[in-house]
Amino acid sequence: MTFRIRSDLDSLPVYVPGKTFPGALKLASNEVTHGPLPAVAEAIAQAAAGVNRYPDNAAVALTEELAKTLGVTPAEVQVGCGSVTLCQNLITVTSGPGDEVLFGWRSFETYPLATRIAGATPVQVPLTGDAVYDLDAMADAITERTRLIFVCNPNNPTGTVVSAQTLRRFLERVPDDLLVVLDEAYYEYMRLSPGHAYDALELRREFPNLVVLRTFSKAYGLAGLRVGYAVAHSEVIVALGKAHLPFSVNSVAQAAAVAALGAQNQLLARTDAVVAERDRVTSELRTLGYAVADSQANFVWLMLGDDAVPFAAAAAEAGVILRPFAGDGVRVTVTHREENNVFLAFARKWRTR
């Protein structure tokens, strides 16, 4: 049968679910290994008792908590069903056929897919040799048709960040009516030295075209509940509100996110252990002779080229699920010492095979 489905979707890849098996160590999706804190689990149980009711479509309580925590107004915050949905909606409200969405590559796979679903054209600027977003080249790639720019920082899957200086220089070059989305899904794992640190929310005051995306899926440990948020100029938030799929942030997710914000000190304290492990795993891998990017996220990027797929396949045989990108590299989530050691044992064996 041939149905009346848009033929331009023919070239999009068919989604293939990641393979896993019982007992496998899953280091493929940048999740935290801890389950929810007791206070969060309690909020989830309470909210579950009320799922006969629709959720608050405006997520008022969560939006207000976020605004308070971030030092912005509720009119500058939009909650979404995961920040992937906000990526999608940012594309929807800015871009259509003939328009260009600009981002670095390799980067987050949602960007090219969502761009093409919207009928717009992805413009992918290669990363630098150190696997960092090349912001100078991206500024050069801006055209009349550019409608949206993504800067994934830290970048998924390489973990790298742009420097404060290049980011500022970039923002100064971007036309002030062109939105720049700083996707900070791994923000809580960044540990930049004082001279190199930057605060995206501060930068927004100077560059109102800056949109900051964050999520409860990573450091806050709520990947299964799907909550992310955008901080942006109120005009952008109004547009995002129009594209918002009604009731898509469910009531359990909203309650859990409020509780997680309440426990943020405890949750953020956990990131210190992951950061220490990230640095240990990176240096051990380099000692073994692997080319590993400088990561500021809860994962590391092994630049394996054509070995990426065979490496991940052999790891899976050894019971460790990783995320390969064919011909390019392998992304490995960093969790706690015991799990990381299982991966390192495999990595050591691979070198001496």
Ligand SMILES: *Cc1c(COP(=O)(O)O)cnc(C)c1O
């Ligand atoms: C994980 C991730 C997200 C967050 O996704 P959610 O939809 O909030 O779970 C967003 N951007 C990047 C780059 C990510 O890696």
